[in-house]
Amino acid sequence: MILGGLIDSLTGANKSARLKGTAVLMRKNVLDLTDFGATIMDGIGDFLGKGVTCQLISSTLIDHDNGGRGKVGAEAELEQWVTSLPSLTTGESKFGLTFDWEVEKLGVPGAIVVNNYHSSEFLLKTVTLHDVPGRGNLSFVANSWIYPAATYTYSRVFFANDTYLPSQMPAALKPYRDDELRNLRGDDRQGPYQEHDRVYRYDVYNDLGEGRPVLGGSAEHPYPRRGRTGRKPNASDPSLESRLSLLEQIYVPRDEKFGHLKTSDFLGYSIKAITQGILPAVRTYVDTTPGEFDSFQDIMNLYEGGIKLPMVPALEELRKQFPLQLIKDLLPVGGDSLLKLPVPHIIQADQQAWRTDEEFAREVLAGVNPVMITRLTEFPPKSSLDPSKFGDHTSTITAAHIQKNLEGLTVQQALESNRLYILDHHDRFMPFLIEVNNLPGNFIYATRTLFFLRGDGRLTPLAIELSEPVIQGGLTIAKSKVYTPVPSGSVEGWVWEFAKAYVAVNDSGWHQLVSHWLNTHAVMEPFVISTNRHLSVTHPVHKLLSPHYRDTMTINALARQTLINAGGIFEMTVFPGKFALGMSSVVYKDWKFTEQGLPDDLIKRGMAVEDLSSPYKGDTELQAWWKEAREVGHGDLKDAPWWPRMQGVGELAKACTTIIWIGSALHAAVNFGQYPYAGFLPNRPTVSRRRMPEPGTDAYAELERDPERAFIHTI
Numbered sequence: 164m165i166l167g168g169l170i171d172s173l174t175g176a177n178k179s180a181r182l183k184g185t186a187v188l189m190r191k192n193v194l195d196l197t198d199f200g201a202t203i204m205d206g207i208g209d210f211l212g213k214g215v216t217c218q219l220i221s222s223t224l225i226d227h228d229n230g231g232r233g234k235v236g237a238e239a240e241l242e243q244w245v246t247s248l249p250s251l252t253t254g255e256s257k258f259g260l261t262f263d264w265e266v267e268k269l270g271v272p273g274a275i276v277v278n279n280y281h282s283s284e285f286l287l288k289t290v291t292l293h294d295v296p297g298r299g300n301l302s303f304v305a306n307s308w309i310y311p312a313a314t315y316t317y318s319r320v321f322f323a324n325d326t327y328l329p330s331q332m333p334a335a336l337k338p339y340r341d342d343e344l345r346n347l348r349g350d351d352r353q354g355p356y357q358e359h360d361r362v363y364r365y366d367v368y369n370d371l372g373e374g375r376p377v378l379g380g381s382a383e384h385p386y387p388r389r390g391r392t393g394r395k396p397n398a399s400d401p402s403l404e405s406r407l408s409l410l411e412q413i414y415v416p417r418d419e420k421f422g423h424l425k426t427s428d429f430l431g432y433s434i435k436a437i438t439q440g441i442l443p444a445v446r447t448y449v450d451t452t453p454g455e456f457d458s459f460q461d462i463m464n465l466y467e468g469g470i471k472l473p474m475v476p477a478l479e480e481l482r483k484q485f486p487l488q489l490i491k492d493l494l495p496v497g498g499d500s501l502l503k504l505p506v507p508h509i510i511q512a513d514q515q516a517w518r519t520d521e522e523f524a525r526e527v528l529a530g531v532n533p534v535m536i537t538r539l540t541e542f543p544p545k546s547s548l549d550p551s552k553f554g555d556h557t558s559t560i561t562a563a564h565i566q567k568n569l570e571g572l573t574v575q576q577a578l579e580s581n582r583l584y585i586l587d588h589h590d591r592f593m594p595f596l597i598e599v600n601n602l603p604g605n606f607i608y609a610t611r612t613l614f615f616l617r618g619d620g621r622l623t624p625l626a627i628e629l630s631e632p633v634i635q636g637g638l639t640i641a642k643s644k645v646y647t648p649v650p651s652g653s654v655e656g657w658v659w660e661f662a663k664a665y666v667a668v669n670d671s672g673w674h675q676l677v678s679h680w681l682n683t684h685a686v687m688e689p690f691v692i693s694t695n696r697h698l699s700v701t702h703p704v705h706k707l708l709s710p711h712y713r714d715t716m717t718i719n720a721l722a723r724q725t726l727i728n729a730g731g732i733f734e735m736t737v738f739p740g741k742f743a744l745g746m747s748s749v750v751y752k753d754w755k756f757t758e759q760g761l762p763d764d765l766i767k768r769g770m771a772v773e774d775l776s777s778p779y780k781g782d783t784e785l786q787a788w789w790k791e792a793r794e795v796g797h798g799d800l801k802d803a804p805w806w807p808r809m810q811g812v813g814e815l816a817k818a819c820t821t822i823i824w825i826g827s828a829l830h831a832a833v834n835f836g837q838y839p840y841a842g843f844l845p846n847r848p849t850v851s852r853r854r855m856p857e858p859g860t861d862a863y864a865e866l867e868r869d870p871e872r873a874f875i876h877t878i
Contacts, residue, residue, distance in 0.1 A: 182272070183293045184219065184260040186241060189286035211622040214281045214307075215241045217290060219264055220320070222273020222333045233273065233335030234263045247532065255288060266296045273336050274322045275303050282360065284310040290321070295801075308417040317346055327701045329784045340699045344784075344786045348696045356394010363416060363695040365795050366391035368744070370404040372729030376745055377402060384748045385799030387544050387685045389723065390415065390692060390716050406728070409661045413724050416695075419716040457870045462844060463514065466506040507842030517846040520648055523663050524622040526615055531836035531847065532674035535613070535828070538769030539583040542574050543827050544611055548590050554638040556589065558611055558628055565625040568648070570618055581769075582616040588669035589630060595739065595746055602740045609641070610666045624648060627662040629855060642862035645853070654863075657870040661855055664848055664878050667737060671841065671849045674833060675737050680727065681747045683830040686754065687715050689796020690822055691816050702783060707819055711826035738850040756797075756807045759829070760821035785809065789818070848878035 216238040224235045242259035264272065275290055287305040295301045302324045309319055319702075320339050325331075331365050332340055349362030365388040367379035376384035392414040397403035432675050456462050480670055509517050516522050527536050546556030562574045569577050577583045593609040600606055608629040612621050630643040647663040649655040691712045698705040714809045727744055758767050764770035789809040794801045807814040841847035856862035856873065866873040 165648070166604055173291075175826040180186055180263060181554050182219070182262040182264045182266075182295060184217075184239075184291055186215075186258050186290045187255055187257065187288040188215075189254050189256075189288065195709075212227075215278070215535040216239075216278045216381070217260060217262070218276040218278070219269075219272040219292075220274035220336070220339065221270035222323070222336050224272030225270075225335045228294055230338060231334070233333075234269050235276065236262055236269060236272075238278070239263070246822070260290070262292075270335070271295065271298060272301060272323065273325070273333055274320050274339055276318045277305070277309055278312050278318070279309045280312060282311060284308050287321075302541050306418070309357075310417075314359045315843065317342065320698075322701050325701060326703045326706060327699075328698070328782055330698075330781060332701065334518055340701065344697065344699060352393075354414075355395065356391075356393045356412065358412065358417050360414070361416050362693045363391075364391040364393075365389070365689070366404070368401060368723070369743065370406060370723055371393070371727060372406060373397070373400060373403065374628060375729045375741070376748075378744060378748050379799060381799075384745070385751055386748050388687075388689050388692070388796045388798065389719060390688060396450070407724065413486070413720045415716050415720045419691075419712075419714070456875050458875065459514075459845065463510075465504050466510070466843075469797060476863055504842070505838070507846075509846050510840035510843050513559045515805045517843065518651065518660065520624050520663075521621060524624050526840060526846075527612075527614065527670075528622055532678050534678055535588075535670065535673065535771070536580055536584050536586050536768065539578060539585045540769060542578060544585055544587060544589075544613075546590055548593065548679065552639060553593070554640045555637075556593065556630075556641050557632070559643045560563070560587070560611065560613060560626050560628050564647055565613060565615070568623070569615060577615065577675070583625075584616065584622070586610075586612040586614070586664075586666065586670065588673060589628070589641075592669060593630065593632055593675060593752075594749075594813075595742060597634075598742055599739050602851050605738060605740070605850065606666045606737050607851055608855075610669045612666050614656070618692055624663070627659075627666055628664060631854075639733065647784060654867050654870070657757070657768055657874065659857065660874060661877065663873065664845070665851055667846070668848050668851045668878065672737050672739060672743075672846050675733065675740065675849070676743055676747045678752050679833045680722070680733075680829075681751060682714065682754075682759070683825055683833060684719050684722065685747075685751075686756075686759075686797070687712070687822070687826050689792050691715050693788050693791065693792035693796050697791060698784050702784055704788070704815075704819060708822055711823045714825075715826065736849050751799075754800065755803070755805050756818075757807065760817070760824045773775065785815070787876065817855055845875070845878065851878055853877055 211481045218238050219236040221233040221235075224234050225231055229235070239260050239262045242261065272295065274291060277287055277290070279285065285308070287307055287309050289305060290303040292301040292303075303321045304324045305321045306320070307319070318342060320823065322336065322340070329337075329340075347358070347361055347363050349364060352362055354360075354362070361470070367377055368386055368389055369377040369379075370392070371378075378382050378384050379388055392404070394407070394414075395405050397405050460806050509522075527533070541560070543560050544558040546553070546558075548556050566574065569582075572580070574583070587609045591609070596607055596609060608631055610630070611628040613627075615623040616623050625647070627646045628643050629646070630641040632639045634640075638749045646659055649656075649659045651660070655670070680739055690708070694705055694708055694712070698708075700706070700709075725731055729741070733743050737743055739746050756766060762771050762773065763775065766773055786809065789807075793806050800806075809815060809818065841849075853876075856866045856877075862873065865876075
């Protein structure tokens, strides 16, 4: 290339007939902590010559013999490998490019065709043209996997890093823009789709396994849509999609697999899978009380010195049942090796801090599920359950229960000064508890917890109400009991600890099923699909939203394969068991997009108070995107009156802000605290096994004799 430049300068060759550029490709596997395979070329030479070529497309001059498309230049081959560039990250390689392109005759490039004549795929990061007349440096940001040309029925086209509304797209590039969206929709392709396919289509949740309802497409079980895989129907039940083995890869468009999977999404589930599914099997061989922990120190050994594992055949069988590499990495191979887990933050500085009332209240406000607490507006708390089915479920908490801890205020004064708050899981779980408590080893209460905002600004619990369903006169009424704080060190103090644990069980279940899975994962997937089907990568809204979709489809697909499926980790670790996803469908019936963002959610919960044109009608891509996200992706709620009509800048800004909030900050709030708080099981138990110990019972005698053991055996 240097020699060629020297000859040009000596011969006076027309420099404007050539454009220099560079391409950045990924040349080795940098995917971490996932089970995804990636065939990536390790030899630098594999990229050179005819292995990979590029062709520029004009944005200003049209080829009338090619359907009114921009003129296309000759193929340019990748040239020498450019080394020692600090801008490159691990696994990236930069190559030179020289295009035969005379701007005066072909115009300004606006897109590029990339051809892969190699036998394996590679990740194209960027192509940059240098010193383009009238433009300077011109970048094409791809971040896309390019498979061998034979796998496509169309050319892989990438646009310059410019932003265009549909009406502003250069005429020479508009056919390419339309083609790209048509290819991504793939409505003429039925599947089953392979990893190189770039098809974004919708389907219902009919791939969770036999014995589970189809979620989505019905009034009984409404649900957001997920990405279609095109797999064949189940042989015994055609309404279900056939399932893959745990070792097979579920289809997700390859560009959705960024290779930096948010492993924290699975770490919380991993620890629960180990402690509730794997560890009991191992302990059967090594403990006097198989399948259970006996003390807090017994649990602490998981993090401090580790638990020595013998060569247990069951362990290897269990390893095979968990496809996530993260879980496999946490599980050592047998043969006197140690199972030792990272120390969760909640017990790093003080192993007893989690037991305090102050920490219990703080986590409700700022822990792993900080989106449930609401300001109390009436006392006693009322129920919204249908009285014709449930009777009167008004709370049994009275002023006498809480008056002494209100710093001299009456209940009414505390209400009026906005100092009473509630974590109310009563109505959420009461309709399901009869079925849930019929599951083996389950006894769950529906809980209400009142909090008081003290004068020093700290939140403190006032009372906990535990309720169980009782059938009486054809109604499902509540049998309730109220518990108030008692200092630790006594049996009564342990009863209060039990009450807080029952609350944590409710909150953990709701967090996993609704706050995390439904409200930040499932509801986002329709927006991801619709964005890719209808908004060009050059559309400003696509550029705004796409960073916040990162890994969503991949994580959701993995969840369907191993977390939320029949017999999966969800059902193993979260107390609703096989009813879990059905419960989330009931919750989705009342989901409102317009209440998900800030400040709307805070205002709805009483945690904040409100501080007191139509230019988008002609944007065909935007209107198609929003129409499909609403009517197909969230089709079971398409007629809800709260949907924005997307006719003005305010509606567009609010919708985009809400989507970004759900995919970023809200997800972070309910996700990243999972292991720091829930990694220590007594702090965030996910199931309770038996009733609150009552005086005169064997359980109460055990509580008096060995409170830690009684506590652990209950949760």
